[in-house]
Amino acid sequence: MGGAIAAAYGQNASTAQELQAEILGRLPIQQRISILGRILDNKELSGSFAFVIPVLKKLFELRNDLAHSVTTGYDAASRKVTLVSLRKGTEVRTSYEAVYLHWLLYEQCPAVERELSELYFLIAPGTEAWHEA
Numbered sequence: 001m002g003g004a005i006a007a008a009y010g011q012n013a014s015t016a017q018e019l020q021a022e023i024l025g026r027l028p029i030q031q032r033i034s035i036l037g038r039i040l041d042n043k044e045l046s047g048s049f050a051f052v053i054p055v056l057k058k059l060f061e062l063r064n065d066l067a068h069s070v071t072t073g074y075d076a077a078s079r080k081v082t083l084v085s086l087r088k089g090t091e092v093r094t095s096y097e098a099v100y101l102h103w104l105l106y107e108q109c110p111a112v113e114r115e116l117s118e119l120y121f122l123i124a125p126g127t128e129a130w131h132e133a
Contacts (some may be wrong), residue, residue: 001036005118007124008039012130016124028060029060043123049115056106063106074098074107 002020014039037053069083072093080095087099108132124130 001032001116004119004123005032005035007120008043010124012014012051012129033057033060039123040119045119045122049119050111051108052119055104055112058104059112062096062101065096069094070129114121 002024005024006016006020009017024125027035033056036056037046040049040052065083065085069085072084074081078095079098081098081101082093082095085092085094099103129130
C-alpha cells in the first residue's frame with residue numbers, strides 16, 4: 001500500500017522510497033487506506049481495483065481485533081473463532097467464521113498484494129527521470 005501511495009506523491013523513485021520508509025509508516029492505517037482510495041479515484045482506477053480498499057479495511061479490522069483481544073478458542077460445532085476484548089470497561093465478543101478467515105487471509109490477501117504491486121507500476125511515471133537518483 002505504501003509503495004502505491006509513494007509512487008503517486010514522490011518526485012522520483014528515490015523520493016518515493018524515502019516517503020514510504022520515513023513518513024507513510026507513521027500514519028494511521030485508516031488514513032493510509034483513505035489516501036490510497038483518493039489516489040485510485042483520481043487516477044480513475046477504482047473500477048479496475050474495486051476490491052483493494054474493502055479488503056484492506058477488513059484485513060486491518062481483523063488485525064485490530066486480534067491485537068486487542070483474547071480468544072476463547074475455536075468452536076468446531078459452529079466453525080467459529082470468538083475473540084473477547086474490553087472496550088470502555090464492557091466485554092465485547094466478536095466471532096469470525098473459519099470460512100471467512102480462510103477467504104480473507106488465503107484468498108483475498110494474496111490477490112490484493114498482487115494488485116498493490118500492479119498499482120505501483122500503473123501509478124509511477126514510466127519516464128526515465130522517475131528512475132534517476
